[in-house]
Amino acid sequence: MSASNESGSVDERPVVWFDIDNTLYSASSRISHAMGERIHDPLDFDRQCDGSLPLEDMIKYDPAQRKLFEDIDRSKVRVWGLTNAYRPHAERVLRILKLDDLIDGLVYCDYQVKNFSCKPEPEFYQDAMKKAKLSDPSKCYFIDDNRGNIDGARAQGWARCVHFCEQGLEAMEGGRTKQIDNERAPGAKVDDEVKIVTTLEELRGVWPEIFKA
Numbered sequence: 001m002s003a004s005n006e007s008g009s010v011d012e013r014p015v016v017w018f019d020i021d022n023t024l025y026s027a028s029s030r031i032s033h034a035m036g037e038r039i040h041d042p043l044d045f046d047r048q049c050d051g052s053l054p055l056e057d058m059i060k061y062d063p064a065q066r067k068l069f070e071d072i073d074r075s076k077v078r079v080w081g082l083t084n085a086y087r088p089h090a091e092r093v094l095r096i097l098k099l100d101d102l103i104d105g106l107v108y109c110d111y112q113v114k115n116f117s118c119k120p121e122p123e124f125y126q127d128a129m130k131k132a133k134l135s136d137p138s139k140c141y142f143i144d145d146n147r148g149n150i151d152g153a154r155a156q157g158w159a160r161c162v163h164f165c166e167q168g169l170e171a172m173e174g175g176r177t178k179q180i181d182n183e184r185a186p187g188a189k190v191d192d193e194v195k196i197v198t199t200l201e202e203l204r205g206v207w208p209e210i211f212k213a
């Protein structure tokens with residue numbers, strides 16, 4: 001992984017942003033539960049999670065998933081990770097899934113920075129675009145299992161958003177177990193542009209233009 005096009009000031013190739021946790025692997029792994037049990041002090045988050053979770057036993061490399069990433073046409077788009085996790089955890093997940101060489105860049109939460117930003121805060125998406133040297137939000141593709149994160153991206157004008165929604169499974173968020181659903185924040189306006197998928201394979205049909213012919 002490396003930041004692409006470090007030398008140039010802009011790179012207007014679209015970016016496909018992938019959330020990592022509970023998106024690149026199923027919530028059925030229950031990693032979020034295991035994380036939730038261990039987080040008491042946010043500053044200890046990475047040491048506690050990355051150092052002690054047996055991720056290798058909880059998620060498995062899936063050749064079909066790797067193929068999906070290989071089939072994305074890199075002459076048309078770039079592929080980045082966009083995660084609220086800290087970098088070592090995100091990189092470890094990508095290594096286990098054997099996707100690390102297929103991700104062009106990674107935007108993560110920096111827990112060492114006071115008042116760090118994260119999804120769904122506007123600055124996080126804006127900083128992500130700066131890091132990718134992309135100025136046009138209509139060139140952003142984005143998939144995330146958290147509908148609030150999708151709404152945050154849509155508010156920034158990210159055009160091609162997909163909600164990865166494993167309806168019926170449970171995930172843990174903010175220390176609470178929650179049934180995965182497509183529930184929106186109260187008062188959120190209808191957004192028919194957001195597609196819903198239950199497997200990443202469905203992206204071939206939702207975003208056919210990013211895949212090799």
Ligand SMILES: [Mg+2]
Pocket residue numbers: 019020021022023144145146
């Ligand atoms: Mg997630």
